[in-house]
Amino acid sequence: MTTESRAQGDQIKKKDGGSGKASNKRFVSKKHAAWYHFCQGTLYLGMKLYFRIKYVNSKNVPKSGPTLLVANHQSFLDPPAIGCGYFRMTNFLARKTLFKFKPFGKLIDSVDAIPLETEGLGFAGIKETLRRLKNNEAVLIFPEGSRSFDGELQPFTAGYVSIAKKSNAVIVPVAIAGAFEAYPRTKAIPSPFKKRVVVEYGEPIRPDELKDASDEEANERIVAKISEMYERIRPRAKRSKNS
Numbered sequence: 001m002t003t004e005s006r007a008q009g010d011q012i013k014k015k016d017g018g019s020g021k022a023s024n025k026r027f028v029s030k031k032h033a034a035w036y037h038f039c040q041g042t043l044y045l046g047m048k049l050y051f052r053i054k055y056v057n058s059k060n061v062p063k064s065g066p067t068l069l070v071a072n073h074q075s076f077l078d079p080p081a082i083g084c085g086y087f088r089m090t091n092f093l094a095r096k097t098l099f100k101f102k103p104f105g106k107l108i109d110s111v112d113a114i115p116l117e118t119e120g121l122g123f124a125g126i127k128e129t130l131r132r133l134k135n136n137e138a139v140l141i142f143p144e145g146s147r148s149f150d151g152e153l154q155p156f157t158a159g160y161v162s163i164a165k166k167s168n169a170v171i172v173p174v175a176i177a178g179a180f181e182a183y184p185r186t187k188a189i190p191s192p193f194k195k196r197v198v199v200e201y202g203e204p205i206r207p208d209e210l211k212d213a214s215d216e217e218a219n220e221r222i223v224a225k226i227s228e229m230y231e232r233i234r235p236r237a238k239r240s241k242n243s
Contacts, residue, residue, distance in 0.1 A: 026135045028089070032110075036089050039111050044084040050192035051077070051182055054236065055085040056200035061172055063088060066133040067204075068164045071174035072153050072226055073142035075183040077190065077197065078176055082140055085199050091132050092140040093125060114139070126163065133167035140174075143219075151180035153227055158219035165210065173202035173222050175229035178237030198233040202226070 047053040061067065069090065071082055079092040094113040099105035109115075114132070116125040129139050143156035164171050178197040183190035202225050210218045 026132060026137070033089060036111055037087070040084055040087075043080045047077075047081055047084055047197065050190075051081070051178070051195075051197040052193075053081060053084075053197045053199065056198065056233065057203075058086045058201055060201040060203055061086045061088060061138070062170055062204060064136065066136050066167050066169035067138040067172060068133065068160060068167075068169045069138065069140045069172045069174050069201075070156075070160060070222055070226070071140065071142055071176060072148070072230060073144045073146065074148050074151060074176055075179035075185070075190075076147070077179040077183045078142065078147075079140060081176060081179060081197055082174055082199055085201065088138055090138040090140050091129075093129070093142070126159075129163055130167055133163070133169045139169075147185045148180055149185065151184075153223070153230060156219055156223050158215040161210065161215040161218045161222075165207065168207050170207070171205040171210075171222060173205070173225040173229065175200050175202070175226050175233060177230055177234040181237070196237050198237045200229045200233050202229055 061069070067088075069082065071078065079094075083090045083092060089112065091112040091114055093116055094108055096115040098108060098113075099115055114125055114128045129141070132139055141160050143158075143160050144154040145157060146154075148154055161171075163169070176197065176199050178195040181195040182192070182197055205222070213221070
């Protein structure tokens with residue numbers, strides 16, 4: 001974790017009867033929660049104004065308990081676009097290089113970003129993701145590893161399935177469309193008003209539904225669901241402003 005995390009109230013509670021050993025539980029203060037929801041509300045308004053964002057089935061995101069949201073990755077817009085569709089606080093994974101620019105690094109750290117050593121999910125990212133899920137938190141992950149070059153779904157790595165099983169987490173498939181057109185990786189700044197961004201949340205997949213499936217089999221099922229949702233919402237992302 002970065003040093004900023006300790007400054008924002010991302011503290012470790014001691015539950016050892018005063019022995020001086022910190023437990024593995026992450027404590028989120030009321031002040032930190034208020035700051036998160038302030039940023040969430042501000043970003044939601046910005047998404048509505050500039051990208052006319054539309055949310056489908058937000059109620060599918062559990063209000064509590066370990067939850068792993070699994071989404072396709074189109075753009076830098078994806079984490080805020082997906083995370084603003086429901087009220088619950090959510091952790092998301094971010095490349096460690098994004099923390100190097102101090103103002104931006106402090107900002108994403110303050111809204112529960114988990115730093116990654118590379119674009120893949122390294123050991124530190126796995127460990128911290130598991131810790132937060134076991135603390136009954138929600139984590140947003142992009143198994144494609146990096147943003148799409150053409151807006152289409154790329155192959156998913158199956159490692160997240162093992163993380164979900166180890167933490168007994170619910171998996172929520174998520175599809176996002178329109179973010180690639182609004183802010184592709186080839187552009188330095190986004191293009192507001194160009195396309196509507198649409199996010200759909202699939203029905204939660206409970207841990208017992210995957211217990212007899214291999215990681216690869218579970219991944220294929222989840223990718224198929226995300227692909228189905230993506231094909232359903234992408235025409236809505238292409239509609240004109242008045243549609």
